[in-house]
Amino acid sequence: MIWRRVLFRGGVLASVGIGGWIAGSVAERRKGNYEVKLSQNNDFSIPVPALPIFGTVSAATPIENSNALVSSVSDVDVTKPLSTSRVSQIMKFGFPGLDNIRSFDDYVLSYDRRNRVAHWVFEHLTAETVKHNDAVDRSKCQFTEDQSIHPYFRSVNKDYKGSGFDRGHLAAAGNHKSSQKHIEQTFFLSNMAPQVGEGFNRHAWNRLERHVRKLTKVYPNVYVCTGPLYLPRKEADGKTYIKYQVIGANSVAVPTHFFKVIVGEREDKALEMEAYVMPNQAISDDTPLHVYQVPPDSIERAAGLLFFDRISRDKLRSINGRKTTYV
């Protein structure tokens, strides 16, 4: 009962490579020769191994250690355990992966020690959590090293300084305005990735983040998973490589792309999914967001993750605005 078995009408999914859908236009397709071929095995009727159910996951993940994570935030009561019920609410539809899970009060993160950037972050948004709040002041927030990450694997402010890249939020600050504590927790460097500032973090990517917040006007519950991608690219010698810049003394990886996979839950519990991949580069303001919509399974293959694995297929009504049909 997983959405992965859901096929698009006409089965277009099977033959589309990332090179085609990332760019979204012929001109872009010629320019950017990123490509990730879908595997030869396109038989979606073969059951895909599912992640463990939440009960198994929660026992295996250091949720109880999360007190230590937030000890540097002044107004957190470290004597009070974080709410596991909030974590189970955020992660209602399953964990995309289980590597180095960190739970904060209002989002959950999986950390990639090798790249010093998260694998993914997961958020649950409602109209309430994203609405404007005079009591919350973003300008009081500071980018803070995440002390819960071993110093070998931790990114620090100095890594980003003078790099030319923004410290771009994965879990967006603007999604966590229900309390000062929540927004402050999005400023840990474990939640940052090097992003092109002008034209990307401050523009197109921000536009996508605002789009996600706006979905809370349509759906009572919005679930969003965000993360980096390091996509292969054909070089001049005709061979394919994964190449990405690293910055600072800690060699923080600069992702080639970022993804968002979003599920909106309607009043009647029907689910609608949108999935986006955007290149970490300046994007013109007149490029519509739908250009960056992609089949969610291609993000899964590229990222090594499984999204929303616990979604019941009879509840998933559409993907990227297309009605789904069942196998």
Place this chain on the structure above:
DNA sequence: TTTTCTGT
């Protein structure tokens, strides 16, 4: 409105 950086 929200996303940040640089230089003082």
